[in-house]
Amino acid sequence: MSCGRYPAKAVVGEFVPVSATSYREGHHALGVNVVWRGPDGESEPFTRMRPGEPGLDQWHGLIRPDRVGRWTFTVEAFEDPYRTWRDAVVKKIGAGQGLEDLANDLADGAEVLDLALKIVAHEDEERVRAAAVALRDDQQSLFARVSPALDLEELLWSNPVRQQVTTTRSYAVWVDRKRALYSAWYEFFPRSEGAEIGPESTPIKHGTFRTAAQRIPAVAAMGFDVLYLPPIHPIGKINRKGRNNTLAARPVDVGSPWAIGSDEGGHDAIHPELGTLADFRYFLQVAKDNGLEVALDLALQAAPDHPWVKSHPEFFTTKADGTIAYAENPPKKYQDIYPLNWDNDYRALRDEVYRVVRHWIDNGVKIFRVDNPHTKALNFWQWLIAKIKETDPDVLFLAEAFTRPAMMNGLGKIGFTQSYTYFTWRTTAWEMREYMGQLIASLDWMRPNFWPNTPDILHETLQHGGPPMFKIRSVLASMLTPSWGMYSGYELFEHVARAGAEEYVDNEKFELKPRDWAAAERSGRSLAPYITRLNKVRAENPALHWLRNLRFHEVDNGALLVFSKRDLETGNTVLVVVSFDSSNVQWGNVTLNMPELGMDWHERFTVIDQITGTTYEWGQHNAVRIDPYVEPAHIFVLQQRN
Template sequence: MIPQDYPRVNIEAVKPQIDCGRYPIKRVVGEKVAVSADIYKEGHDKLSAVLKARKVGEKAWQESPLTLALNDDWYGEFTVTEIGPWEYTIEAYADHYRSWVEEISKKNVPGAKLESELLEGMAIIRKSAAMAKGEDRARIESIIGAMESAVGAGEQQGAVDLGIGGVLHSLMARYPDRSEGYELAPTLQVMVNRPISRFAAWYEFFPRSQSTTPHKHGTLQDSIRRLPEIKAMGFDVIYLPPIHPIGHSFRKGKNNSLTAEPTDVGSPWAIGNEHGGHTGLEPKLGTWDDWDRFVATCRELEIEIALDYVMNCSPDHPYVTAHPEWFFHRPDGSIKYAENPPKKYQDVYPLNFGTSDRAGLWQEMLRVFLFWIDKGVTTFRVDNPHTKPVAFWEWVIGQVHRQHPGVIFLAEAFTKPKMMRLLAKAGYAQSYTYFTWRNEKDEITEYVNELTNGEMKEYFTGNFFANTPDILPPILQYGGRPAFIMRAVLAATLSSVYGIYSGYELCENAAIQGKEEYLDSEKYEVKVRNWRAPGNIVDIITRINQIRRESPALHRYNNVLFLATDNPNIIAYAKMTEDRSDIIVCAVNLDPYHQQVATLQIPLGSFDIGWDEQYQAHDLLSDRTYRWSGPTAYVELSPHNTMAHIIKIRRW
């Protein structure tokens, strides 16, 4: 069958898009979306193309021209200016006016007869005149009239000059005939998040450990008093583990003991007792009025609240009685507790998202999200999302964003890379990463390049946590204070989003032998700390966060440029703004035990610095200034004084 209609222009290989447009790319407000495509058609017509973008729901498109490079490669960009879902597409068309200009210019040689060509051109111009308005229409019609007069008077060259002149050329560009064109369909999607989803420093703490009295259970009031110290260190987001009522049945004791003493507080992840469940507040932390004061104080200090969203229930949770069908059952009918062999969590019942009452469970999980959003939570760190259906996340995140498009979701998914990527595609703005276990220069370089230079950069933002309550990596267990400094610099500068779990600034490193777990873990007991204990790195963490705030290059995620060094124990990399107004070079000693030296290869061309030009290297950590020139620089880093440089490059 002969097709009744078909695209007159071919638009292929459009980038960026995720899985042929199945999922949206991600951006934050103010960021650009750089678009490329292959655009061509049969024949020799000149083509024009426009990039069209708009927030979903708006009628009018924002249009900007695409530019032809070589071999039918076209490029353009647009800027997203509001949070929420956006869409974009490409419209390309045969530009009959420009094609005519090229044709008649080639034929316009001495002795040529161009009456027919001029008539064709005037017909093309009349179509644009019909679309033009006001003064533009009058000007185009005036030129057409002048061309007709010139043709009638035998002044062929005059008619040609009018038809290809600059005045008409600019008018025709405003009113092109797109009738023989094609608009890419369906549109491609962009999810636009708030800037804090791409640039933030997270600090995790347990409210119950904020007391200043040994062994005393802390409260939200104690936490309020701690907030100014955390803000002074430069953190933007306070991340709280579950703050709900904790179950009594099978409560874990200190160090995950199966036998709890009467004074043991239990794991916050075993949610639910007679005081409520996922929308309840642990009474030992205080009242809802205390929570409201905590939220108000965070707002005054410009700190956002992230809450752990955990789909676990203790055996005492109200859901167990009201909705037993929401849980997994053994053949004897009893409810199964959680297991991650060889670990057993007798105090926790996982929810079954494939329950026969899927609608009821899913709606309840949505209600929990909305409840805490109304209570002032702006971000959710979701526990083990890879153990729940991705379809659920796509649905529930979409439902939340319809009402609250600024809410941020962080996936705590230490799992297979493909699942981590799929969760990001399905709606998570951030994800935990394998940074925690990347220690060698080559593996750090490979991993960061994978995150920030490949397709993942379009939808995946890695939050580089240096430690968590669950993970005390070996480098921190054995590397001492130098390792804590080194890993803090790496986390805070390789990614624009990073976090630490409280105690990091005190270099806490006591571990269960042979495991990546804290000894006397705060997950099972109250810890009261001296936040100015000898050997702390509070001042260093504070300075790192200050440098981040004051350096626009460190606000960006996808701009890591690794520099060659002649020592595998020293890693170096640069970040810079697009206009090169801010250039940061980091050099970090990966060996927490020995002094290391290296020669760095400085990419002068990338920095727009001349080969023989001298420039200033200002180490923002030590406040020392060096005069550099040429394409190499020498660094000396030692665990006894300086583990890292964060250098701002300036021209003299």
């Protein structure tokens, strides 16, 4: 447990749950509320918390921040004399006690209302004053004297008289812009867009920012809002890798963008074949004009000929023989990459990386996808992210960390906005349901971003599952979480792996890979229309913009997963039934938790399938049939009841 050491996470407009355990001696009524302050220290109206299950002394409330920045809150417990008085009077009247028995209670109640007069709004003062007068009027019946005061329950819940107040320490919540939670990412290599390949895959034309910009409208048309670019910097020439990660590179091989730096520059430079800084700014503007933000890869490592190797050899590890250590993950060797050493001259390295990040922010970048952050110093990330947010609180950081759960959670706690996850390897309905429970439990510090594929990862389910599996994984990624992404080529059903590996053959990390998008569209062999529909459903349904509202429902077939999301503000509700089997028809009997859908157990309702447009009448119990070769999932929107 971090015990409030790190700020919790939220986004603007999110309903954030706050819970506390609070109790006191005796029978006096207890009240609990949240006192919260905005980024500038200004006080917000306090939120009254409501008791949970009887006997557990747990209290729950919702706060909803409306600005980016660091918010703080405390929880206060207090004696509520009005509720103490009201509860006692109701019980005594119910027990048959009359005016003579309640004389002191009526006097006590009037004194409590005198205190309430100092608290309620001006427009409510007369109502409270009249109730106090009635309690003191011994010429009226018991009912006439107490009824006005008893009717103040709702008013004095929101405006309580508070006595014996105790408070917790202050806790922080960092509130990001909404894209920190709700986003749709698309990854492509600019060098492949507009590229041309010669005989025997010999590159004859390298893509540029100008040619890549021509692809942006198509990405935007699919409904994505973040365009992620692998590193755009000069690529090392020493120990450059060839096709499929071979050690012997041909003169025409372009190398891996993650082997950063050469005599042409380092992390603050642009690969000359991509263009100039002006070309990059043009690319950013085209993206902005199409409703897209550009995310840059921040990969803190260097090629052997990176300028840092000469100017800052202390940034690296020198072996006993005087050579610099290259990256290794036995049995894998990465001779084209030198990892950084954070122990030799931490401050100088920290300041240099800050300069690089600052450079790209100053040139219009507000999102960074951070490569392998778990292999760098965590205190550095905590410092860097906090430092950046002092001046640019809208900058976001996605952690590419497929590592141990404790480390992934730790990265979230120290400031990373989002994180890659184990989604790719959760391939059964039971595994996915259990994993989502873990993610929701950690949402206060780690926001997930689901990717069905990356340049490094082509899971065997996609290698062998056929087009239905591509649909299944995109439905799961886009509907379960508010943030999801995919790597270019997914919409073309690219599925051939390198022998013995969980990655693409002829991997784009090491070569240009132009794709004939127009031919795929003409032939109908493209998932782009389906992806477009999924992103449109997400945009049209605010229930899908959140994760805390995810609820699972029961089905008697282990190949099926049933879940729903409901938006608290609008009542918009989405219900999804998806199969994990891409080869066989699956039947199931679904049992819905009706209150989670905002309905009573007996109610019937109408759903419209957002993929096929078909309308169904549903209730608590329903039979479903999923044919993966027709549609592997139902995405229902519940119709509002009159």
